[in-house]
Structures are given as structure tokens and as C-alpha cells.
Amino acid sequence: ETGVTQSPTHLIKTRGQQVTLRCSSQSGHNTVSWYQQALGQGPQFIFQYYREEENGRGNFPPRFSGLQFPNYSSELNVNALELDDSALYLCASSRIAGGRYTGELFFGEGSRLTVL
Amino acid sequence: SQQGEEDPQALSIQEGENATMNCSYKTSINNLQWYRQNSGRGLVHLILIRSNEREKHSGRLRVTLDTSKKSSSLLITASRAADTASYFCTINTDKLIFGTGTRLQVFP
Numbered sequence: 249e250t251g252v253t254q255s256p257t258h259l260i261k262t263r264g265q266q267v268t269l270r271c272s273s274q275s276g277h278n279t280v281s282w283y284q285q286a287l288g289q290g291p292q293f294i295f296q297y298y299r300e301e302e303n304g305r306g307n308f309p310p311r312f313s314g315l316q317f318p319n320y321s322s323e324l325n326v327n328a329l330e331l332d333d334s335a336l337y338l339c340a341s342s343r344i345a346g347g348r349y350t351g352e353l354f355f356g357e358g359s360r361l362t363v364l
Numbered sequence: 365s366q367q368g369e370e371d372p373q374a375l376s377i378q379e380g381e382n383a384t385m386n387c388s389y390k391t392s393i394n395n396l397q398w399y400r401q402n403s404g405r406g407l408v409h410l411i412l413i414r415s416n417e418r419e420k421h422s423g424r425l426r427v428t429l430d431t432s433k434k435s436s437s438l439l440i441t442a443s444r445a446a447d448t449a450s451y452f453c454t455i456n457t458d459k460l461i462f463g464t465g466t467r468l469q470v471f472p
Contacts, residue, residue, distance in 0.1 A: 252406075281460070290452060290462040291407065304459050338406055340460075352397055353460055355406035 251275060252341050254356035261329050262364050269324040269359045273341030279303070280322040281353065282314060283338040291338055297322055298344055326361075334363045367461035368396065368436070368453035376469040383440040385466040387453030395456040396429060396436050400449045401465070407452065410438075443470045 251274035261267050273280050279298045283291035293306035297316035311327040320341070326333055337360075340353035368387040377383055387396065395414045399407040413420045413429045413436065420427045426439040440447055450465040 283462070290464045293459055293461055296459055306459075336404065340407070352409035352412055353399075353407070355408070357406045358404075360404070 252339060252354050252356040254337075254339050254359050256359055257357065258360045258362075260362045260364060263329055263331060265329050265363075266325065266327045267329060267361060269326075269337050269339075269361075271322045271324070271339030271341075271356060273320045273322065273339075274354050277341035277343050277354070278320055279342045279344045280316055280320065281340045281342070282322070282324045283340065284308070284333075285336045285338060285358075286332075287335075294324070329363045331363050334361060336360050367463050368455050369463045370451065370453055370466040372466060373464065374467045374469070376471065377443055378471050379443060379445055381443055381470075383443050383447070383468055383470070385438050385451055385468070387436040387438070387463075389434050389436075389453075389455045391455065393431070393455045396427075397454050397456070397460070398425075398427060398436075398438050399452045399454065399462075401452065402449045407462075410451075440468075443468075445470050445472045 253272045255270045281296040282294040285291045294308050295305040296303045300316045313325045315323045336358045338358045340355045342353045368389045371386045397412045398410040401407045411422050424441045429436045448470045450467050452462045452465045454460045
């Protein structure tokens with residue numbers, strides 16, 4: 249148990265729809281990172297939120313967006329879903345102090361999205 | 365590239381044998397971390413080794429770091445079927461980036 253919870257665990261959407269995934273970070277952590285993991289691949293960095301602002305972004309289009317709330321929980325929103333968006337979406341929390349990571353990432357169990 | 369690259373891509377061994385997987389990277393680092401992922405689950409942190417350390421142990425895990433060669437290795441001794449998973453290394457930059465991992469299969 250990492251203390252990071254994600255919801256929903258599984259969901260099915262159709263092309264063109266929108267989806268919101270949620271993540272509650274571990275107590276004491278101020279940073280949330282989101283990753284997309286396609287089958288058989290490593291996790292791909294989507295973006296990171298720190299102090300409620302985006303703090304870095306991977307190679308993902310603007311239809312991937314996020315939020316971080318004052319309690320450090322976070323949402324990932326994906327608009328205009330495409331078939332290739334089918335993947336496991338992982339949220340990870342961590343702590344940044346003095347502008348640097350202070351340790352490891354703690355991952356949730358992921359939300360598996362299927363786009364039909 | 366701000367990520368580690370694992371090698372081999374896949375590894376199959378019998379229970380009781382040792383498993384060694386390697387990680388190479390291209391930039392200077394503050395630390396390097398290894399993670400494990402059971403199929404379809406979240407990643408679990410295994411061990412962190414700092415750039416001024418050469419070797420670190422945690423239970424049956426042994427990690428080495430050679431900053432001159434920009435490489436690290438993870439050794440799992442006396443492997444068990446429960447060690448079957450994918451293993452990822454990642455280097456400490458401001459964002460943790462993962463490679464494609466090593467898929468380890470341990471047969472009973």
C-alpha cells in the first residue's frame with residue numbers, strides 16, 4: 249500500500265468522448281505526476297503538477313490536461329478520445345523540496361482506460 | 365535522453381537462480397532508482413542509489429552504480445516465482461522518466 253489511490257480502476261469510453269481520472273496523493277506529498285502506459289511499454293510521462301501548477305510536460309497533445317487541488321489531489325482530463333488513448337494511466341506522488349525530488353515516486357494502481 | 369535504458373528486454377530463469385539486469389544512461393545524475401511492476405499494477409520503488417555510492421543492498425537485491433560508465437545493474441539473488449515482473453530504472457532529473465524495462469520471468 250503506497251497511500252496513493254486512483255479512480256476509477258477500469259472504464260470504457262468511445263472515440264470522441266471525454267474522460268476524467270482522479271488521484272489522491274500520499275500524505276505529505278506535494279507533487280503529482282501522471283503517466284500513460286500502453287500494453288508492453290514503459291510508463292510515458294504526461295505531466296507533473298506542483299503547487300497546483302503544471303511543472304513539466306511530456307510529448308502529449310493539449311487535449312491531455314490536468315489539475316492539482318489545494319489538498320494535492322489531482323485530475324487527468326482527456327478530451328476527444330482516440331483509440332490509441334487506450335492504456336493504463338498511472339498517478340505517482342512525491343515530494344519536492346528546494347526544487348528537487350527528495351526521494352522516490354509512490355504509484356497508485358492505475359486506471360485502465362479502454363477506448364472503443 | 366533523460367531516461368535509463370534497461371537491458372536485456374526479457375529474461376527467463378529458474379527459481380533459485382540469480383537475475384541480473386542492467387541500466388544505461390547518458391546524463392549526469394544525482395541518483396538512480398529501480399522500480400518493479402507486476403503485470404497491470406502500479407510501480408513499486410525498490411532501491412535508490414546516490415551518485416556517490418557504488419553499491420547498495422536491500423534484502424536479496426544488490427544494486428551497483430558505475431558513474432564513469434553511466435551504468436547500473438540490479439542483481440536479484442535466489443530468485444522466486446514471485447519476482448516475476450517488469451523492472452525499470454530511472455535517473456534523477458527534475459522529472460522521472462522510464463524506459464521500456466526488463467521483463468523477468470522466474471519459472472518454479
